[in-house]
Amino acid sequence: MMGNKTLATIRQELKEALAKEGQDPIRWLEERIAVGRRQGDGTEVLESLKRVLERGTSSKPGKRRPKVKR
Amino acid sequence: MANPPPAPLNANQRRARLERVTRIAGQLGFVGIVEYRHVYSKSGGAQYGRARSPEEDLLIVYAEAFDKDVDPEEFSLTAILAHERGHQILARHSRIAERVLGRVSDAGEEILASILGSLICQEQADRDNLIAKAAAALVNYGETPDTAFQRIDELRNLFGESL
Numbered sequence: 001m002m003g004n005k006t007l008a009t010i011r012q013e014l015k016e017a018l019a020k021e022g023q024d025p026i027r028w029l030e031e032r033i034a035v036g037r038r039q040g041d042g043t044e045v046l047e048s049l050k051r052v053l054e055r056g057t058s059s060k061p062g063k064r065r066p067k068v069k070r
Numbered sequence: 071m072a073n074p075p076p077a078p079l080n081a082n083q084r085r086a087r088l089e090r091v092t093r094i095a096g097q098l099g100f101v102g103i104v105e106y107r108h109v110y111s112k113s114g115g116a117q118y119g120r121a122r123s124p125e126e127d128l129l130i131v132y133a134e135a136f137d138k139d140v141d142p143e144e145f146s147l148t149a150i151l152a153h154e155r156g157h158q159i160l161a162r163h164s165r166i167a168e169r170v171l172g173r174v175s176d177a178g179e180e181i182l183a184s185i186l187g188s189l190i191c192q193e194q195a196d197r198d199n200l201i202a203k204a205a206a207a208l209v210n211y212g213e214t215p216d217t218a219f220q221r222i223d224e225l226r227n228l229f230g231e232s233l
Contacts, residue, residue: 002114002150003180007199008143010206017209028215045223048188048198049205055195 011052018053025053076133079108091131094148098155098190101162102127110134115150118157127162129154145203149187149196153203156183156190165232181207185225189233201226 018025029050036043079087088106095104101124111117115135119128131151138144145153160170160182174182181204188200201222208218 001117001180002145002153004112004114006143007145007202010202013206013210014202017215021215032216042223042227045201045205045219045226048201049219051194051198052202
């Protein structure tokens with residue numbers, strides 16, 4: 001089961017966990033991605049997490065709420 | 071006070087929902103019976119049930135999956151179904167099931183289902199979101215971010231070789 005935790009909550013939890021590492025979460029991920037690339041390691045997971053943290057409300061593929069004409 | 075029930079749908083709308091989930095489940099490789107129930111559950115949107123044979127396995131999709139699908143701060147319908155297909159892979163894929171069955175807790179199985187789901191989604195955002203779900207769960211269980219992310223990477227590689 002997916003459970004009821006929202007994507008926004010998950011994003012916040014990840015940000016808080018990374019903030020405990022003493023750095024801006026995106027910066028923390030960017031540094032590890034850079035190291036991984038230099039060492040030839042896979043960085044797909046880190047890059048995914050970076051995209052998730054960077055995304056605001058437009059987190060879903062192909063989803064657009066219809067504009068309401070006023 | 072109990073939450074209100076989902077807004078009513080007519081027969082055509084219900085059929086359209088069933089057709090949509092059946093189509094997506096098929097694209098994700100689900101084998102078995104797909105049902106749509108127009109009620110709110112506490113599952114998060116869908117539930118996989120293992121039967122005697124894969125063809126009898128059951129995927130039940132609930133109304134909240136469709137609510138989430140239109141909410142930009144929620145998982146898409148495809149991501150929800152991919153997670154459930156991840157459970158079926160854990161239960162049914164010969165090599166993966168052999169390694170996993172009886173060896174992981176229910177909570178661990180949820181993490182593995184998300185990781186598997188992240189491997190079978192077409193859309194990058196769905197893949198990203200399921201990886202984030204697994205990562206947050208691991209971190210919440212006390213793993214450091216470095217260890218959690220590395221473990222997910224290793225599991226994705228391991229499962230990716232088997233799929």
